[in-house]
Amino acid sequence: MSKGLPKQSEDFPGWYQEVVKQAGMAEHGSARGSQVIKPYGYALWENMQRALDDRFKATGHENLMFPLLIPYSVLAREEEHLEGFSAEVWTVTQGGGKELEEPLAIRPTSEATIWSAYSNWIQSYRDLPLLYNQWCNVMRYELRTRLFLRTSEFLWQEGHTAHATRDEAWEEALQMLEIYREVAEDILCVPVLAGRKSEAQRFPGADETFPIEGMMRDKRALQCGTSHFLGQNFSKAYDVKFLTDQGEQEYAWGTSWGWSTRMVGGTVMAHGDDKGLRLPPAVAPTQAVIVPIYKTDDERTRVLEVATKIKDGLVGNGVRVKVDDRDQHRPGFKFAEWELKGVPVRMELGPRDVEADHVVMVDRVTGEKRTVATDSAIADMASVLNAVQKALRDDATAFRDANTHEAATFDEVREGVAAEGGFWITPWCGDAQCEEKVSAETSASIRVLPLEREDPGGPCLVCGNPGTERATWAKAY
Amino acid sequence: MSKGLPKQSEDFPGWYQEVVKQAGMAEHGSARGSQVIKPYGYALWENMQRALDDRFKATGHENLMFPLLIPYSVLAREEEHLEGFSAEVWTVTQGGGKELEEPLAIRPTSEATIWSAYSNWIQSYRDLPLLYNQWCNVMRYELRTRLFLRTSEFLWQEGHTAHATRDEAWEEALQMLEIYREVAEDILCVPVLAGRKSEAQRFPGADETFPIEGMMRDKRALQCGTSHFLGQNFSKAYDVKFLTDQGEQEYAWGTSWGWSTRMVGGTVMAHGDDKGLRLPPAVAPTQAVIVPIYKTDDERTRVLEVATKIKDGLVGNGVRVKVDDRDQHRPGFKFAEWELKGVPVRMELGPRDVEADHVVMVDRVTGEKRTVATDSAIADMASVLNAVQKALRDDATAFRDANTHEAATFDEVREGVAAEGGFWITPWCGDAQCEEKVSAETSASIRVLPLEREDPGGPCLVCGNPGTERATWAKAY
Structure with a gap:
């Protein structure tokens, strides 16, 4: 781990x-x-x-x-x-x-x-x-x-x-x-x-x-x-x-x-990021985890009681939630493990949180950490998970868009694919030989053509004949 | 069909x-x-x-x-x-x-x-x-x-x-x-x-x-x-x-x-019975079917409108229901087909039923036919399905019990298995040779022994040594 x-x-x-x-x-x-x-x-x-x-x-x-x-x-x-x-x-x-x-x-x-x-x-x-x-x-x-x-x-x-x-x-x-x-x-x-x-x-x-x-x-x-x-x-x-x-x-x-x-x-x-998975709440096996923090047995009892109450409330609302009550690991180890596993929301709960009737809630996508009243942690979890879901989608979309480029020439594509990777959109004449030439020299293939043929607005990147397709090229798995 | x-x-x-x-x-x-x-x-x-x-x-x-x-x-x-x-x-x-x-x-x-x-x-x-x-x-x-x-x-x-x-x-x-x-x-x-x-x-x-x-x-x-x-x-x-x-x-x-x-x-x-399947409502792919009955196009329109209303109401209540609106088959053909397929509840709906605001409901297990107000057909379907579920279980239990026999001697088992089939319960000494002898001569095998060993109250049906197990014998798939 x-x-x-x-x-x-x-x-x-x-x-x-x-x-x-x-x-x-x-x-x-x-x-x-x-x-x-x-x-x-x-x-x-x-x-x-x-x-x-x-x-x-x-x-x-x-x-x-x-x-x-x-x-x-x-x-x-x-x-x-x-x-x-x-x-x-x-x-x-x-x-x-x-x-x-x-x-x-x-x-x-x-x-x-x-x-x-x-x-x-x-x-x-x-x-x-x-x-x-x-x-x-x-x-x-x-x-x-x-x-x-x-x-x-x-x-x-x-x-x-x-x-x-x-x-x-x-x-x-x-x-x-x-x-x-x-x-x-x-x-x-x-x-x-x-x-x-x-x-x-x-x-x-x-x-x-x-x-x-x-x-x-x-x-x-x-x-x-x-x-x-x-x-x-x-x-x-x-x-x-x-x-x-x-x-x-x-x-x-x-x-x-x-x-x-x-x-x-x-x-x-x-x-995923350098800390591990970041799972979409809609499919995450565990959507939220509660990590109890305690030193004494007495603290343990009090914290776990509230943790269980929160868990039961969330389960009742259809949330997939776990309490990580393992004694052999410290909280820091557990935080890192649940980050690695990409659990969307982590709640930290110590004796002071219990006294103040709140939990510390950490979002796996933005890393944002905030204090939330215990009742709200239960009642608002669905909207918190929706927000994480949206943030993850927005992040992936921004990443994809930032790495999608338009190109007019074979040279641009060749250099772009090698230097930056990502998606490269070019005019293409529709000929398999031109396609094969690009693939052979760049390892990028045509991933997708528009559902409805679109005027690519320029000549084929290889042969210079009129472009008939707007092709998206990329290296692929 | x-x-x-x-x-x-x-x-x-x-x-x-x-x-x-x-x-x-x-x-x-x-x-x-x-x-x-x-x-x-x-x-x-x-x-x-x-x-x-x-x-x-x-x-x-x-x-x-x-x-x-x-x-x-x-x-x-x-x-x-x-x-x-x-x-x-x-x-x-x-x-x-x-x-x-x-x-x-x-x-x-x-x-x-x-x-x-x-x-x-x-x-x-x-x-x-x-x-x-x-x-x-x-x-x-x-x-x-x-x-x-x-x-x-x-x-x-x-x-x-x-x-x-x-x-x-x-x-x-x-x-x-x-x-x-x-x-x-x-x-x-x-x-x-x-x-x-x-x-x-x-x-x-x-x-x-x-x-x-x-x-x-x-x-x-x-x-x-x-x-x-x-x-x-x-x-x-x-x-x-x-x-x-x-x-x-x-x-x-x-x-x-x-x-x-x-x-x-x-x-x-x-x-199953001679008419076909009888499926338990809890797992039946279709729990209820509505068969519209009509002659003219006008009747068809009126009947299907109500059939659809009933269907929508049932779907809203979580019932797996179909309207059989196929034009190429007559109602009698459809009745037989849904009986063969073991659908627990059939509803028949003709122009007169529509006028009277009721449906004719037929239970696949008992064959019972009764007239039910349209609203009740929707509201009470869950309890109707529960009743069919219970009737089917009762029927299977009565059949099993009626065909379960106690026997003391090998002869009884040999003749009973051959003449009547069913489950035969006997004392057995626990020895594999005695078990093998019964199986070889009757094609019946020990299906089950009680979870907790029970005193069978008599000697082994084969060797006559003290019985240590209450064994249930039957021919099996």
């Missing part, structure tokens, strides 16, 4: 690794590339899940569960899709001590099995839309792993919908993008750019990929969630036809969309 | 298979032994999950997530455990297109990885207890599968706790058994016997296994959940030692406990 963290400005990857470890969020598992998500990281994930799942259900989606293992013959039917994932697949070849007749792939994603089932589930326009989602584990082979951000196994939700018309599927893909934006910004306090991916960056099998992209504290981009408009690619590959209300056979239109435990790492990297 | 079901009394397995399929709960997946849990089955699981998870958290447990894949070297360290599971393991031998250096087992259960991690997490008595749980998928190789009841992959929760003393671990195992009993009886309306397993039926690696056993409508037993007292078996195998408050090194004491999607099947089999 008390080992201290590397400074973000000196060693961001080292800071990340240490804070995730010391806060008890995750550690590496015994099999290569695997991770154990520990209770503090998992609780953050559960709160994120709840925010997403509530919105999925409110928009008419239902959860279900498809199998973990996919026969290769099923996986292979959408060619581009298989090609995109074949190098990442884990393969089961034995069951019950015997060789299997056909090897089975651990799902890298579930379009294949799900569209294979949809071919039986969809006959008529009356069967549509299918608005389904699953919360599950997936595996993709990784040689170099980083907790939450890149591991062989991760947890996610994958939504898979089928529709009678192109327009309806398109609207669905955008609706889910908007839900992702809302959860990222309103719940996790991570401002994001929501838009389109370039063709080169699309999901294998999608006609259009819509990402939300956030900026981390090292000024790199993180793709926080993606929604795909699949067109009729999977319905054609898996023969998902339906009878329209006009009595004709047509292929169904699809979407898929995913959000993963990667965003636990994203929340860490978007908000 | 309208194909009708086999009669339970004529073909219970056929009835089960058809009702699960026709209600849209599950179907077989493309890989052998796999299943797709469809939205109606999954929603039941989610509601069950919520009931369990709330109770786990209220008793201080936290969720986390261990990896899906376990290196064989880790799995092999508790010998009895490995031996118990080796024939059921699925094995991953390739990743990213290459042979792995060490094959990896898909977790059949997670004691091995978890205790392996606990050896790093536990140093001192201050680190204890660890009260952890995970919701995940596991796989066990199965040749003959039955949806929910026996599939290669299933979903479950597995709790894994570590304690400083034997007593504390023992209490924990019993506490979780009590939570399982409560959820089975209070939430799922399935009366259960909670007790001990015989040594022959224990979990591999456990010192004591505590099951809850319910009776299905075919009079067979289903193990609904199990809690295991692991003693120090896993702490010794994985070297999980801690410094006691007396300054000595001791091995930690463990428990594990699991509840799976099997109980979705259990809920179907414990309550």
